[in-house]
Amino acid sequence: MHSSSGLFAIHDDVLSIDLEEGVYSRDAVLRTAYWFTDRCYLYIARLRPGWLCVQFKLKTQKSDPAVETLEEVAGEFLNSLLDHQLRRDIESETGQIRELLVTKAFAEAGVLEDIPPGDPGDPVDEAYSRESAFVRIEPAT
Amino acid sequence: MPNGEALVFSITLSHDVYTPAAIEQATRAFHELCEVETDAEEESTLVRLRRKAGSPTAVCDDFLNYALELSVQELLTCKE
Numbered sequence: 712m713h714s715s716s717g718l719f720a721i722h723d724d725v726l727s728i729d730l731e732e733g734v735y736s737r738d739a740v741l742r743t744a745y746w747f748t749d750r751c752y753l754y755i756a757r758l759r760p761g762w763l764c765v766q767f768k769l770k771t772q773k774s775d776p777a778v779e780t781l782e783e784v785a786g787e788f789l790n791s792l793l794d795h796q797l798r799r800d801i802e803s804e805t806g807q808i809r810e811l812l813v814t815k816a817f818a819e820a821g822v823l824e825d826i827p828p829g830d831p832g833d834p835v836d837e838a839y840s841r842e843s844a845f846v847r848i849e850p851a852t
Numbered sequence: 853m854p855n856g857e858a859l860v861f862s863i864t865l866s867h868d869v870y871t872p873a874a875i876e877q878a879t880r881a882f883h884e885l886c887e888v889e890t891d892a893e894e895e896s897t898l899v900r901l902r903r904k905a906g907s908p909t910a911v912c913d914d915f916l917n918y919a920l921e922l923s924v925q926e927l928l929t930c931k932e
Contacts, residue, residue, distance in 0.1 A: 725853045737868065737869070738927075738928065741869065741920075741923075741924045741927060741928065742924070742928060744920060744924065745920070745921060745924040745925075745928075748917045748920060748921055752853065752910070752913035752914075752916065752917055753916070753917060753920055754853045754863070754916050754920075755866075755869045755870075755920065756864070756866065756869075757866040757868065757869065763869070766853050768853055768913060770910075
């Protein structure tokens with residue numbers, strides 16, 4: 712059997728998806744594939760530079776009506792892949808800020824043995840000092 | 853991907869997806885279920901699997917999944 716939807720192609724109960732690494736990084740593809748190994752047999756090939764081909768085969772018999780189809784699994788895989796890629800992009804954009812905030816929080820709690828590196832006059836402290844300089848205006852009674 | 857009925861199966865595993873260490877570990881783990889021959893090159897390893905009599909038909913698929921799981925663990929834990 713052979714079918715193609717534009718997103719993926721099915722041949723002999725094996726579904727193939729070609730993924731461009733400029734859109735989906737190798738790490739995101741691997742991370743996603745890892746979570747599907749309990750439901751599917753997977754094979755990832757590099758057929759040409761910059762592209763990964765992911766092939767799926769269901770572990771369970773497709774004659775069982777309760778079992779999801781290859782197309783359903785592939786759709787879920789693509790959604791999950793998008794989720795992983797987005798998390799990765801956000802992490803690369805905001806990871807340093809998050810680490811800084813966590814370090815500051817631990818430093819202020821006094822649980823760190825070493826003084827955290829960095830300038831005490833960095834933007835986090837500046838923002839904190841600006842906030843504490845505000846005069847709180849109580850609502851009129 | 854392997855055809856479940858086939859006794860002998862060959863596949864190329866790219867090292868940026870399947871690390872050599874993961875392939876080696878999977879080969880050791882599956883030696884009782886199938887004969888595995890590997891031919892490692894710089895960027896990939898050619899794996900030839902011969903299913904032993906009485907082994908499950910999905911043994912080649914299981915080999916690939918196991919190698920992938922080991923490889924992902926290795927590649928992603930190294931980064932974190």
